[in-house]
Amino acid sequence: MTTEASSRALIRLMAWLSPAFPVGGFAYSGGLESAVQDGQASDPEALRLWFKTLLARGTWRNDGLLLAEAWRSIDDPTRLADAATLAEALAGSAERHLEIMTVGEAFAAAAAAWPHPALDSLGSRPPYSVALGVAAAAQSIPLEDCLAAFYHALLSQAISAAIRLGVIGQRQGVALLARFEEAIVTTARDTAGSSLEDLGSAAIGADIASLRHETQQTRLFRS
Known part of the structure; x- marks a missing residue:
């Protein structure tokens, strides 16, 4: 049953992850621009596989x-600081860190x-995922809901970048969003039940693309 509190929490989450929220995420492609230029994500199917891997x-x-670690650590300043330090340390390239x-x-x-x-304790420049996790916990937004919305926002931003890069059109972008619904829900559920022990990446191509973008001369995006 929907309550006033849950409705407020939903509205806040929608506001934070809206393209209109002033975070400047539209300026970044996460290395996708380099992958498109190199022919690794230059058609709709390759793009789908790229997003699936990420x-x-x-x-x-x-x-x-x-994000989940930060959400759980809202009442533990030391653990929260450690999560922020780890998130920053895991940035695999200068542009990813930026x-x-x-x-x-x-x-x-x-x-x-x-x-x-708890937001004040993070300082003025926390990693994005950590800041969002703390904000969600502070407003009693359920972790799994926050994760699903976060993954959806990352995908939406990447699809927007792909549209601006000319890989797909808007209808194909919407179709991609629809195809990823089940994967987002499943990943959010799995992530909510995981811990930092489950950290790891096998997306070497995406990491290399992020590094290559640092020396790409003609670009639309900052990463």
Whole structure:
């Protein structure tokens, strides 16, 4: 049964992960721009496999695990600080580090409209996934719901980048969102029941693409 509190929590989550929320995520492609240029994600099916790998075995999954750790650590400042340090240390390239820290900084500043001491304890420039996890826990947003919305937002942002790169059109982008519904729900459920012991990545191609983008001369995105 929907309650006023759950409705408020949903509205807050929608606001934080809306494209209109001032975090500047639209400026980043997570290495996708380099992958498109190199022909690794230059058609709809290759793009689908690219996103599937990020969600199942790549940075998206790891970010979700770090978000979950932050959500659980809201009342433990030391554990929370350790999660933030780990998230920053796991950034595999300079641009990846720039993205998670810059977006995290912007998120923390905007989320100050919903104040909570735990957000203040993170400082002004926390990693994005950690900041979102703390904000969600502070507003009593269920972890699994937050993870599902987070993964959906990452996918939506990546699809938007692919559209701007000319790989797919808007209808194909919507179709991709629809195809990933079950995978997002499953991954969110699995992540909510996991721990930092489950961190790991097998998305080497995506990591290399992120590194290669650092020296790409013509670009639309910052990563």
